Amino acid sequence: MKAIRVHATGGPEQLQVDDVPVTEPAEGEIRIRTEVIGVNYVDVYHRQGVFPVALPFVPGMDAVGTVDALGPGVTGLSVGDRVAYGELPGAYAEFVTVPVRLATAVPDGLDSGTAAAAMLQGLTAHYLAHDSHPIAKGQVVVVHAAAGGVGQFLVQFAKRAGAHVIGTVSSDEKAALVSELGADHVVRYDQENFREAVRRITDGAGADAVYDSVGKDTFLDSLDSLRPRGTLVAYGRASGKPDPIDPFTLVQKGSLKLTWPSLTHHVLTREEFTARADDLFAGLLDGTLRARIDRTYDFADAPAAHARLEGRESLGKILLRHP
Known part of the structure; x- marks a missing residue:
């Protein structure tokens, strides 16, 4: 499969398209064929080495796609389901394998781009506003x-x-x-x-x-x-x-x-992850929340997407989409 990897920390030019093996889902995991991938500032931190990650690595912390394979013990999702996942590196790829506890079904009526635009940043804002300081x-x-x-x-x-x-x-x-x-x-x-x-x-x-x-x-x-x-x-x-x-x-x-705080410690269980995602998706569907998409780039144009984000030019979520 095609994946974008970072072999050395540095600028956006360090993002390069490689051929890498497709992994099989283990116990409690699912494999997702990605459709739309979120670009987040944490991806910049990883690429720069501000938040060190073992090299080489595939960046990206969230995506929307279709369940391609199930590992042993997975319940609640089926092959072919449209899902969103977040909070695990590896999204800049044609396939990503993740724990099922970090994935949830995308409801009918919510397009994949909007779901991807809301995922990581919406979940982050959710725990900040409801847990870190419960706004009243x-x-x-x-x-x-x-x-x-x-x-x-x-x-x-x-x-x-x-x-x-x-x-x-x-x-x-x-x-x-x-x-x-x-x-x-x-x-x-x-x-x-x-x-x-x-x-x-x-x-x-x-x-x-x-x-x-x-x-x-x-x-x-x-x-x-x-x-x-x-x-x-x-x-x-x-x-x-x-x-x-x-x-x-x-x-x-x-x-x-x-x-x-960190999102990692606020989605420790599948129930907590899905509860936050369900509330987020419900707000998007009923119009009480909006997810603004700034720009969508082709998958291979990840360096341009990073340059726009890092230059603070964006007014909303930047996405990558497979051609």
Whole structure:
């Protein structure tokens, strides 16, 4: 089969098409013939070596396709079923073999592109909004990189919960998108100090939670944007790894809570994975959630897809599709 592999860490040019063997599903696994593959920033981190992976490797953490083979002991899915999977490397390939606990059926009425656009980023936003800090009606939450894939879903989940949302963005085009998704205030962090903006918007009280995927450049100001007993949910480091802080700083700034969670630890069972996916898919079907597709590239054009994502040019999910 054809697969895109990384043999050495570096730029998008390290993504190359190789011929690799098709693997047989083991106990509790299924093999999926991929149709649409998600491109996520974690793929960039893996390719760059920020999150080290043994070389060579096939990147990609989510895809939608058709069940091609079942391993022993698999129940609940059949060969020919259309499924979505997430949270395991190897998606940039014609076939991918995954544990059945990380896959779920795609409902009729939901097209494969939309399902793929929602999968990893939607599941990430789901646990961030429902578990890392359960957003409640009337709360004020700040979403950094609100026009990004996870950010868009966070804005929507927060509004669905009845929260007041402050989104931060870096362009007028992104500001318009985030406003369209329902954000109550949009801050151009490249033009205004977002900490001061949050304090102004909340009359000095601060936010109940800040969702920060930016990292080093925003981390300390994110802490300073919180009300007493507020929560900083850090889940990315697009600008670099934040500097260490003394835990006593959290007391000094108002008995704050700090967490850095991972999707891996929020889909530990098949039941948890499918429950999150079912809620996500239901929202897409009833119109309470939207998945925006930025651009779809042919499978072999993965380097161009990475360059667009890494250049922060995208306004939604980037996908790869087999010709």
